[in-house]
Amino acid sequence: xxxxxxxxxxxxxxxxxxxxxxxxxxxxxxxxxxxxxxxxxxxxxxxxxxxxxxxxxxxxxxxxxxxxxxxxxxxxxxxxxxxxxxxxxxxxxxxxxxxxxxxxxxxxxxxxxxxxxxxxxxxxxxxxxxxxxxxxxxxxxxxxxxxxxxxxxxxxxxxxxxxxxxxxxxxxxxxxxxxxxxxxxxxxxxxxxxxxxxxxxxxxxxxxxxxxxxxxxxxxxxxxxxxxxxxxxxxxxxxxxxxxxxxxxxxxxxxxxxxxxxxxxxxxxxxxxxxxxxxxxxxxx
Amino acid sequence: xxxxxxxxxxxxxxxxxxxxxxxxxxxxxxxxxxxxxxxxxxxxxxxxxxxxxxxxxxxxxxxxxxxxxxxxxxxxxxxxxxxxxxxxxxxxxxxxxxxxxxxxxxxxxxxxxxxxxxxxxxxxxxxxxxxxxxxxxxxxxxxxxxxxxxxxxxxxxxxxxxxxxxxxxxxxxxxxxxxxxxxxxxxxxxxxxxxxxxxxxxxxxxxxxxxxxxxxxxxxxxxxxxxxxxxxxxxxxxxxxxxxxxxxxxxxxxxxxxxxxxxxxxxxxxxxxxxxxxxxxxxxxxxxxxxxxxxxxxxxxxxxxxxxxxxxxxxxxxxxxxxx
Ligand SMILES: Cc1cc2nc3c(=O)[nH]c(=O)nc-3n(C[C@H](O)[C@H](O)[C@H](O)COP(=O)(O)OP(=O)(O)OC[C@H]3O[C@@H](n4cnc5c(N)ncnc54)[C@H](O)[C@@H]3O)c2cc1C
Ligand SMILES: Cc1cc2nc3c(=O)[nH]c(=O)nc-3n(C[C@H](O)[C@H](O)[C@H](O)COP(=O)(O)O)c2cc1C
Ligand code: FES
Numbered sequence: 078x079x080x081x082x083x084x085x086x087x088x089x090x091x092x093x094x095x096x097x098x099x100x101x102x103x104x105x106x107x108x109x110x111x112x113x114x115x116x117x118x119x120x121x122x123x124x125x126x127x128x129x130x131x132x133x134x135x136x137x138x139x140x141x142x143x144x145x146x147x148x149x150x151x152x153x154x155x156x157x158x159x160x161x162x163x164x165x166x167x168x169x170x171x172x173x174x175x176x177x178x179x180x181x182x183x184x185x186x187x188x189x190x191x192x193x194x195x196x197x198x199x200x201x202x203x204x205x206x207x208x209x210x211x212x213x214x215x216x217x218x219x220x221x222x223x224x225x226x227x228x229x230x231x232x233x234x235x236x237x238x239x240x241x242x243x244x245x246x247x248x249x250x251x252x253x254x255x256x257x258x259x260x261x262x263x264x265x266x267x268x269x270x271x272x273x274x275x276x277x278x279x280x281x282x283x284x285x286x287x288x289x290x291x292x293x294x295x296x297x298x299x300x301x302x303x304x305x306x307x308x309x310x311x312x313x314x315x316x317x318x319x320x321x322x323x324x325x326x327x328x329x330x331x332x333x334x335x336x337x338x339x340x341x342x343x344x345x346x347x348x349x350x351x352x353x354x355x356x357x358x359x360x361x362x
Numbered sequence: 363x364x365x366x367x368x369x370x371x372x373x374x375x376x377x378x379x380x381x382x383x384x385x386x387x388x389x390x391x392x393x394x395x396x397x398x399x400x401x402x403x404x405x406x407x408x409x410x411x412x413x414x415x416x417x418x419x420x421x422x423x424x425x426x427x428x429x430x431x432x433x434x435x436x437x438x439x440x441x442x443x444x445x446x447x448x449x450x451x452x453x454x455x456x457x458x459x460x461x462x463x464x465x466x467x468x469x470x471x472x473x474x475x476x477x478x479x480x481x482x483x484x485x486x487x488x489x490x491x492x493x494x495x496x497x498x499x500x501x502x503x504x505x506x507x508x509x510x511x512x513x514x515x516x517x518x519x520x521x522x523x524x525x526x527x528x529x530x531x532x533x534x535x536x537x538x539x540x541x542x543x544x545x546x547x548x549x550x551x552x553x554x555x556x557x558x559x560x561x562x563x564x565x566x567x568x569x570x571x572x573x574x575x576x577x578x579x580x581x582x583x584x585x586x587x588x589x590x591x592x593x594x595x596x597x598x599x600x601x602x603x604x605x606x607x608x609x610x611x612x613x614x615x616x617x618x619x620x621x622x623x624x625x626x627x628x629x630x631x632x633x634x635x636x637x638x639x640x641x642x643x644x645x646x647x648x649x650x651x652x653x654x655x656x657x658x659x660x661x662x663x664x665x666x667x668x669x670x671x672x673x674x675x676x677x678x679x680x681x682x683x684x685x686x
Pocket of ligand 2: 408462557579582610630633
């Protein structure tokens with residue numbers, strides 16, 4: 078880990094549209110300096126007298142050395158917070174806290190990695206691919222979304238990846254279907270050693286199932302509703318099996334968002350599994 | 363001239379009046395990345411329970427206008443792990459730690475107080491009375507004055523004489539003043555208010571309650587007027603009892619509002635989720651505001667809004683001593 082997170086008021090350098098998504102580049106040297114692939118930032122939305130109190134979390138898509146250091150994140154408009162962000166213009170300021178979370182662990186020796194992204198989840202994979210390639214790893218991409226305009230970064234993946242496989246549910250780009258339909262083939266062809274995945278929970282669950290069948294590790298970056306992003310509110314928990322074999326409700330923001338896929342109890346997300354530590358009427362230590 | 367910001371809970375002196383609110387400051391380690399937790403008046407822990415608790419299922423959080431609903435369900439590792447790993451970390455750094463406790467029965471609160479009586483580094487004990495009483499079909503203690511007073515009395519008896527016991531009250535009770543009085547009669551050295559009142563929201567897309575638990579505690583600026591009203595009423599009725607005011611404090615102005623209504627200290631909860639530096643910032647802003655208004659001491663501002671209309675701030679000291 079490269080030091081602790083900071084809060085900065087950064088100036089928006091550029092805004093751009095990328096298909097169905099918006100991208101904001103913000104000058105934030107202190108965040109860029111500490112960045113590792115897989116980190117995220119949280120953004121205060123609505124201005125100084127905002128009635129929206131909880132920060133919005135976004136994966137860091139890219140960092141660049143311009144103006145001392147910039148960070149870029151990519152988002153789709155979901156509700157009022159992201160709608161406000163979509164209205165930001167160059168030279169506006171944004172209140173950011175970051176970098177946050179446990180980044181993607183990197184392999185010690187060169188190996189073959191498949192990077193799987195769903196919707197905007199692929200945004201965090203390109204800086205990861207860059208670091209992996211600089212360590213001599215082979216990188217293959219599998220990107221998917223509901224439709225062509227929601228597949229983020231297909232071009233960049235084609236440029237960087239040894240192979241790139243695209244899927245869309247409506248068949249408007251690449252294969253019709255979901256990333257999990259093609260993943261087994263990609264893993265087999267590439268003789269992959271490890272998989273990295275970022276996207277909706279249902280996708281991560283499917284990707285983990287495929288990797289378990291191949292007996293290879295998968296690092297998943299999960300998304301959970303977050304109020305603070307810094308580990309103090311306990312609202313973002315997911316059931317995860319720890320090394321001692323005990324399931325605990327752990328914070329996605331600080332214990333994650335990256336977890337070893339097979340340790341996440343995807344089927345039990347949104348519940349307290351009866352055998353979790355401290356579950357009602359269950360295990361007490 | 364710097365303002366004398368010292369605040370007193372019973373006979374315990376704190377260097378300043380800004381605390382974290384229970385359940386909103388993690389273990390202290392998380393916030394220590396942003397500011398020195400020994401610089402605030404006190405660090406208040408989340409409510410500690412006897413056994414480990416996994417808490418409620420997700421979603422545990424929903425944003426509402428100027429606030430949020432939350433239902434964490436007192437997730438925590440239990441008092442043993444707390445006393446072995448969390449409390450010593452705070453104590454080693456010299457943080458003044460107020461340990462909040464939560465139980466399902468009088469016996470559980472008492473056992474918690476007893477366990478903490480032997481642990482070094484406890485500045486005060488805060489009794490979270492918004493917990494369901496398992497012996498009363500899950501009715502929360504705060505809704506039943508005599509049960510609340512019984513909890514406070516037994517915690518007081520089990521706690522070292524030099525450690526103040528603070529009773530934490532919620533606003534959604536029939537009469538907050540009589541509840542406060544019962545707690546003080548039961549032995550509470552101070553009161554803190556308000557805990558988050560119950561609220562609810564329904565997601566119109568999924569057409570289900572937004573929170574897995576259905577209802578949740580409403581916090582943030584949305585509840586500030588409710589908090590100010592409670593602090594005001596209780597201070598008017600029990601002017602000698604120290605009150606820790608909380609509920610939607612986001613700025614120094616909000617903190618000053620609590621103080622003027624009668625709080626001698628202010629706790630910051632939801633604001634920390636928005637701004638991890640909130641405690642330090644609010645402390646600085648509060649000091650500037652007091653300075654700008656000519657106060658030498660924070661204590662002179664406590665309850666000042668209770669002076670009769672027309673009385674100027676100059677004769678504030680006389681007025682504070684009158685029994686309003
Ligand atoms: C670690 C992490 C990384 C993320 N990365 C991206 C990204 O790169 N691009 C992107 O478009 N989105 C990303 N998200 C999701 C993004 O945070 C939500 O889309 C956003 O908070 C929605 O805000 P809103 O006001 O538009 O929507 P609303 O639905 O009105 O939000 C209301 C509240 O719910 C919370 N919330 C709602 N949905 C989510 C969600 N899925 N995840 C977390 N909080 C949520 C918000 O923080 C807010 O408190 C990420 C989430 C997490 C946790
Ligand atoms: C996520 C969350 C968890 C909380 N946990 C506790 C708790 O464990 N014990 C307690 O007494 N109050 C708890 N509270 C209530 C707060 O301490 C505080 O009384 C309330 O939120 C009002 O203050 P605020 O508006 O500044 O947040 C919690 C509040 C929130 C938002
Ligand atoms: S978002 Fe607050 S603890 Fe994770």
